[in-house]
Every structure is written in structure tokens, then in C-alpha cells.
Amino acid sequence: MSDFVGKDAIKFYRVSVSFGSYSAVEGVNLSVRAGEFVSLVGPTGCGKSTLLNVAAGLLPPSSGEVLLEGRPLKGLNPVAGYLFQQDAILPWKTALDNVALPLVFRGVGLREARERALAWLEKVGLGRFPRLFPHQLSGGMRKRVGLAQVLIADPHLLLMDEPFSALDVQTRQLMENELLRLWQEDRKTVLFVTHDLEEAIALADRVVVLSAGPRSRPIEDFPIPLPRPRDVAEIRLTPEFLRLHREIWELLRGEVIRAHAGA
């Protein structure tokens, strides 16, 4: 595990979370450096989302603490943006007004908020559909709106909980490339949760494998030294990718089997 001092954007220190007598995660130590893209992988039910909720400040840990740039996190995480697995945009607002919302919350005037929101919609490739309501957009387009909504607030830390898992394979790869392109611009710290190992490797600087629940915790760290910029579809075919995939899957498979045996 990386050094436990100073420059970590976020650090879990002996974090445990239990729901009643069920212990979801236990004794989690994990640091993410500023600007690092970290993927968390693990079998279903291993508490990946729980860790993200703790990082967002939505769920207080039962013990241990989360340090944000060295300071303990209390209440909601003010520098985090969270892209949820489910759609979290408002069905009664247009794409434009959804993206403008974080600015409105900050007291920016509606006209200026909409102007800036339109620029973001263009960035995610939806510049032609500002007036459509979410139900008129496809699943991939709704994800783009969600992404623009989170990014317009300019969070230091981006938390992503299997954001693309509901999309079809092609749309998903498009979105992954889109995400990498946007991330490349200002290199926010990213904590990306997924159960898809290929996605985890293709996107991240580092893949962290969690053990099967209950009492799950990170068991191994794999640096991903693949060159950037990457194309997620092409990089999957490189020998280096396949070697990393084999190596990590070796470990992950055991956890997946354990998870199924437990369930």
C-alpha cells in the first residue's frame, strides 16, 4: 500500500461499516493520491458501493475515519462528485436545467448557469438536445447528462459506482472513452467501482481488489502501467493488458468463488 502521509486526496483509515450484526467492510486502509484514477473491483456484495458512500459522506463509518487531504471528513463530502449506478438526474427538468442545477444551488443566476451548462452539454456531445427531458433521452445520453451535471460542479474527487453497468457494450465503451478524455483534461482524483475487471484495467492507474464479503477489505493493489491516452476498445487487445488481466483474475476468481459459496 502506498505511503500514508501528506498528499493523499482521500484516505480510508481502518474503516469498518456494519449494518446491524452484518459487517460489510472491516478494517479498510486505502489511499488515493491526488489525480490518480483508482478502480475498485470485487465480487458482488463485497461492499464496494458502501466504501463509495462512506467517501461521499452519505454513510458514516461504524469505526475508523476518512481523511480528505489530511483532514477528517465530517458530514457530506464537499469536494466529491458522485455518479450513481442508477439515474440521479431530475425527470422534471430538461437536460440543460439538470446540468445547470449545481450552479443554481450555488447561487449562480439562471441565465449564466444555463450558458455554462450548455457548454458542458456540448462537451459531453449533447449540445443539440438541451431542451429534451430525461425520458426522451437514451440510457447513454442520460448518463452523459449525469456526468456533465457532476463535472460542472468541479469536484476534486470523482466517485463512480458502476455508472455504465446498465448500458449496452458499444455505448459503454463510448462512455468509457468519453470519461477518459474528460479526465485527461484536468486529472481529477477518481474512485471507480466496478465488477467488470476489463473495465477496471482499461480505465485505471491502479486496480484494487476487494475480498468477498462479509468483512470485506482490499487484499491487493495492482498498478496499471499502460500508456495514456488509451482507447478502451483497442487496449483490451494488447499483450500487456492480457497479462495484467490474467494476473488480477487469478486472485479475483478465488474471491468470486468464495462469494458464491457464501451466498
Place this chain on the structure above:
Amino acid sequence: MQGLRLRLWQIGLLLGFLALWEWASRTGRIDPFFFTKPSDIAARVWRWFATGEVYPHLYVTSVEMLLAFFFGTLFGVLMGLWLALSPAVAVVLDPYVKAINAIPRVVLAPIFTLWFGLGILSKVALGVTLVFFVAFFNTYQGVKEVSPVVLANARLLGARQGHLLRHIYLPAAASWIFSSLRTSIGFAVIGAVVGEYLGSAAGLGYLIAQAEGVFDTTGVFAGMVVLMVFVLVLDALVGALERRLLAWRPRAEGGKV
């Protein structure tokens, strides 16, 4: 066309029913004294409007029901928001809400007449007690059904309580509130008419009670027809408002009908 044929069937059904009624009444198969006949009812309604004698009654009933509708909805929505957003208060008040809602509202009419007199106030009060609960339960339900993910997302994006209320809770409850509005109109009319029926000097309920008092079946039916048309018009107005304000909702019917 699908739409045109549907309309023709609907109109045909109405005309067939009226014709059957008229025929049965004229040939003595049903007693015209108790069942009257559509032509008499139409003539009576026509006369009411031609001579203008129905307008003061229509006016009184309208005022009563609009006031009941407005205040009942207002209090219901406010109370619904309050209880939905303060679970502790909701838990404390829960048995009282249930208990009060369990009272058949009509039995309150005599009390309201004693408290507020024979004027419009007692009718408004009765209507409010009916409308309130519809608006209250729907608002409460609407707020409670806001997705926790949407809420968490908004809070992380920096929303404070006022923002949540304006951008999330109220719009989320709006479709519930609108469906309650359409039910509420019916209840507001019940409040007004039942109140008038039990003791008043004006209004459509009074008109019907007067007609009943002299065994004037035609008058009773004519009063019913005026009330029915009145409610249908209001319902259409609310429907139009709903379509404007809830334009974001996917059309469930998919363009048919």
C-alpha cells in the same frame, strides 16, 4: 378514424339511453312522477338559465366549492410536506390523522352549521375537511416516494433544504397533487352541496332540497345535471393545467385514443 368512431359510439350510447328513458316514461313503463323524463329535465334546465333564476344558486355553490377546494388543498399540501419532511412529527400525529380521517365527514355538517351558521362558511368548512385529506395523503405519498439516490445526488451537488423543497420535493409531489386535485373537485362539490342540502338559503343543494320537498323529480334531476356539467368543466380545466405543468412526464398512453 379511431378517435371519431369512439366519439360516435360514446354519443350513440348516451342518446340511446336517453331515448329509452323518454320512451319508457311516455309509454308508462316507468312512473313519470318518480322518474320524470329527459325532455322535461332539458326544458327545466333551459328555463333556469333562460330566466336566470339558477345563476344566484350556481354562484353560491361555486364560491363555496372553490373556497373549500383552495383552502383544503393549501392546508393539505402544507401539512403533507411538513409531516413527510419531519418523520418525528409524523409518528406522533399518525393516530390522530387516522382517527380524524375515520369520521364520516357528513356528520360534521350539523356541528359546522352550529359553529359557522347557515351561510357559506359552514359549507366551506365541510368541504375543507373532505378536500384536506385527499391533498394531504397524496402530497405525503409524493414526497415519501422521492428516490433516495436523486436526493443524495442533489445534496452532494450542494442543495440546501430550500433547494430540495423547490427543485425536488414539490415537483416530485406535483403529479400526486394533481391527481388529488381531480378527486378534490368532486369532494369540494360534495361538501358544498351536502352542506346546502342540510340547511341553507341558496345554492344548488338548496335548489335540489326544495324540489325534493315538493316531490318535483324533474327539479332534482335538473339540479343533478347542472352539477354534473359544472364538475366536468372544472375537471377539464384542471386537466389542461396538469398537461401544461407536467409536460416532462412520459405519455403513458403512447398517443392512442
